[in-house]
Amino acid sequence: MSRGEASSEDVLSLQEFFSKLDGIDSFVAVEEGFPIAYHGLSGEEADAMAALAVDIYTASSTTLGDILGREKAGKEIIIVLEDGRVIDVAKVREIILAARGARKPAEESIQAATLYLENKRVLCPYCKRDLTLETYKCGKCGKTFPYRSNTCPHCGTPALVKKCPGCGKPTTGDGRRVELVKPPEAKSLAVLEGIVGAAIAGIVALLATGNPIVVGAAGIAGGAGLAYATYKSVRPEYRVID
Numbered sequence: 001m002s003r004g005e006a007s008s009e010d011v012l013s014l015q016e017f018f019s020k021l022d023g024i025d026s027f028v029a030v031e032e033g034f035p036i037a038y039h040g041l042s043g044e045e046a047d048a049m050a051a052l053a054v055d056i057y058t059a060s061s062t063t064l065g066d067i068l069g070r071e072k073a074g075k076e077i078i079i080v081l082e083d084g085r086v087i088d089v090a091k092v093r094e095i096i097l098a099a100r101g102a103r104k105p106a107e108e109s110i111q112a113a114t115l116y117l118e119n120k121r122v123l124c125p126y127c128k129r130d131l132t133l134e135t136y137k138c139g140k141c142g143k144t145f146p147y148r149s150n151t152c153p154h155c156g157t158p159a160l161v162k163k164c165p166g167c168g169k170p171t172t173g174d175g176r177r178v179e180l181v182k183p184p185e186a187k188s189l190a191v192l193e194g195i196v197g198a199a200i201a202g203i204v205a206l207l208a209t210g211n212p213i214v215v216g217a218a219g220i221a222g223g224a225g226l227a228y229a230t231y232k233s234v235r236p237e238y239r240v241i242d
């Protein structure tokens, strides 16, 4: 199925990636004018979209190249259609990629596919799984988008931290490690609540028994208990390590 630039593994990975994503109507990867991978299209439609992608890329890069100079012409072209959806076309090595769909999902997916074909892979820092073409389901809107996106391209919900599908450990979209930490105010809040707890428990014990040893013990127990409960109740935050 594949000649030259893209291996059959690349072709399969790209097809699988685009088939999992929401917001993408169709996708094609073109090499030497022929569709080598496609999704959401019949064979005939894939031929037509491949030809269109080549036309868009060639025409735009020539025109932009004349205006901006070849170096600045860029390698990603976005055509906005009447209904607000887009055709996003990019060239990687000798392969032209095109995705049609909602704007942000199309952009994010073409960028992930570009990194993949450029061999700029995102690896899990723990299990080394290749995350470049992994996908992630948004916790808010339930739609699927590329793992490497830091924001859901469908609803805009931040998604900096995700769990690696290989080992389940939290990482960022670009493969950095993340740890759970309590925000700094958790400690001072716990100390404050501890003092309040100690005072209340001490007063209660004083009124009940009048025994200084019991008052002291109750104060320590009350203070420690409330301080611990307060510290536990403060939600941890994610911190990017490296």
Ligand SMILES: [Zn+2]
Binding pocket: 138, 139, 140, 141, 142, 143, 152, 153, 154, 155, 156, 157
């Ligand atoms: Zn979402």
Ligand SMILES: [Zn+2]
Binding pocket: 124, 125, 126, 127, 128, 129, 164, 165, 166, 167, 168, 169
């Ligand atoms: Zn992992």
